[in-house]
């Protein structure tokens with residue numbers, strides 16, 4: 342019996358050291374330790390049939406042999422695995438193969454448009470001012486010459502947070518904040534988010550405006566027209582006219598809405614402009630004397646103009662987008678086109 346154990350141990354050690362592959366090693370393991378017919382398994386059974394006095398010695402020898410062989414199996418397994426990962430049969434890495442491209446993010450089309458508008462006005466000498474999105478009734482309405490019974494305050498249009506707090510319905514309150522904090526000359530723009538209870542193909546409850554204000558001695562309507570005409574040229578290229586239609590905003594007098602010639606048909610009339618050849622892009626006017634009084638400026642000395650441009654409208658015209666909601670749905674197929 343002792344001889345058989347020693348013999349099996351030598352044989353196992355020789356074969357394990359020579360095992361050429363992980364597969365061969367696994368077959369060997371089964372041959373030695375398999376539950377049915379494994380050489381060590383069978384030998385263990387034979388030890389149990391020996392006379393009682395012969396069992397302890399042979400049992401100890403057999404255990405030593407099993408432990409040693411098991412260790413050797415593990416060592417050989419490690420060797421073969423390492424050789425597989427690094428040796429000549431290791432999977433080849435082609436270092437010239439183009440890698441997988443990381444997904445690069447980009448700016449949102451509205452951000453791009455906003456940045457473009459800001460650039461255009463910064464180049465004309467405007468400075469950026471900002472204000473809060475939750476506004477007081479005073480800054481959003483009252484100081485802008487909208488008394489408490491004015492229709493623009495109707496619950497239909499305004500999101501009220503409290504009796505005297507609203508989500509700003511336009512960027513015009515930034516005019517008020519700037520004039521309260523600074524003295525003329527003032528030449529500012531205020532880009533930002535605004536909120537109204539309104540939603541269809543061209544209106545969203547959250548949208549963006551760029552407000553403009555210029556206040557100093559001697560500012561007149563000609564300055565307003567010149568600057569806005571220049572803005573249309575810088576954004577859309579030359580050759581598109583800007584026209585003013587008389588309109589009413591409580592904080593300007595006179596007030597106007599600005600239409601530009603349709604980008605799609607250049608004035609001929611098409612689906613984008615509803616056949617008229619013109620699209621409305623802004624509200625504007627000369628700052629109302631009462632607004633100047635509200636911020637402590639002397640309207641006999643200081644005059645100024647203000648305008649508010651709809652950023653979504655500009656982005657839709659620039660990129661021929663027919664539905665404003667595409668800007669907010671964050672569908673990658675849409676966003677990746679910019």
Ligand code: PHE
Pocket residue numbers: 510511512513590593596623624625626647648649
């Ligand atoms: N605040 C106005 C609006 O949101 C636009 C505007 C700005 C009109 C400045 C005149 C002057 O409709």
